[in-house]
Amino acid sequence: MVGIIMGSDSDLKVMQDAAAMLQYFNIEFELTVVSAHRTPLRMVEYASKAASRGLKVIIAGAGGAAHLPGMVAAITTLPVIGVPVKSSNSIDGWDSVLSILQMPNGVPVATVALNAAKNAGILAAQIIGTSNTEVADALIRYKEELNSSVEEKIRKLSADFPNGFDKGL
Known part of the structure; x- marks a missing residue:
């Protein structure tokens, strides 16, 4: 099972592509909004309980400062795939890309291209495919x-x- 989370419901138009790919590969998933900035306690709870709830991979999409993927990766041992989203307050998406891509050593986040949630879904399937x-x-x-x-x-x-x-x- 894969968790798909996004910083805002406005990210759904991008993140639904990850869900579509998981459906294509017949992989169960859940999808919800978890904001690193507006609901930090929800983010901590989601990330800290993800593995015990049976998740194998988390796909996290965020725009602007885009801290969600990195903060989730800091909390869980599950693989986290970051999807930078070009949002309305974004600087051509570069702020999102760099916020997710430039993680410090010890806290990796696999990062796909801007708005490339489809690739995140495929990468999640590839991770699950190593044991399925x-x-x-x-x-x-x-x-x-x-x-x-x-x-x-x-x-x-x-x-x-x-x-x-x-x-x-």
Whole structure:
């Protein structure tokens, strides 16, 4: 099971992509708002009880100062995947990216690209797939689908540009 938390409900439009990927891989998840700044005691309780409640990974999305992923990682021993969110008060998202990315040694947070909650969901599945063969098999199928999708695009482009596309391969 994966916990998906976000600093505000306004982050849901980004974080729902993580939920969609977990649904795709048939992984149970919970989703809630946990603000590092507005509900710090809720954050501490959530992070400190996450493992005992059966969570295996936490995906934490936050914008602006984006302290949620790092503070949760400081409390739990579970892997935490940070999703920097470009919020309305953000400086082009860089404040969120750097707040999550620049963790001190000893408190790691896996960080995906700005607004890349889909990748966070895939990374959570990969972590779970290390000990769950059904998820591992689903990940193999997913990678094969990605490959097939690109191969189909190559075929289409080759048909559209028969004299000039893909000459080097």
